[in-house]
Amino acid sequence: MYGLIGKMNATPGQRDALIAILLDGIHDMPGCLSYVIAKDPTDENAIWITEVWENEESHKASLSLPSVQNAISRGRSLIAGFGERFETKPVGGHGI
Numbered sequence: 001m002y003g004l005i006g007k008m009n010a011t012p013g014q015r016d017a018l019i020a021i022l023l024d025g026i027h028d029m030p031g032c033l034s035y036v037i038a039k040d041p042t043d044e045n046a047i048w049i050t051e052v053w054e055n056e057e058s059h060k061a062s063l064s065l066p067s068v069q070n071a072i073s074r075g076r077s078l079i080a081g082f083g084e085r086f087e088t089k090p091v092g093g094h095g096i
């Protein structure tokens with residue numbers, strides 16, 4: 001398995017709008033075992049995204065899916081930047 005945990009910073013006041021766009025773009029992603037978007041409780045503009053994929057190739061392939069490309073296009077202007085990004089190797093757990 002392949003995992004990613006990353007922080008995304010929304011432009012001020014746009015976190016909920018960005019979350020809605022991201023959630024709308026995650027349908028039918030082959031190889032995606034888990035995709036969780038969470039609000040950072042200490043930063044009103046920050047979002048944490050935790051992903052688990054069958055393998056790294058599935059993740060890379062997802063970036064060219066029409067739904068993902070559409071979400072990127074729609075959300076780009078709402079993204080102020082990115083924070084930490086961690087690659088992981090999930091080994092199991094509830095929900096995967």
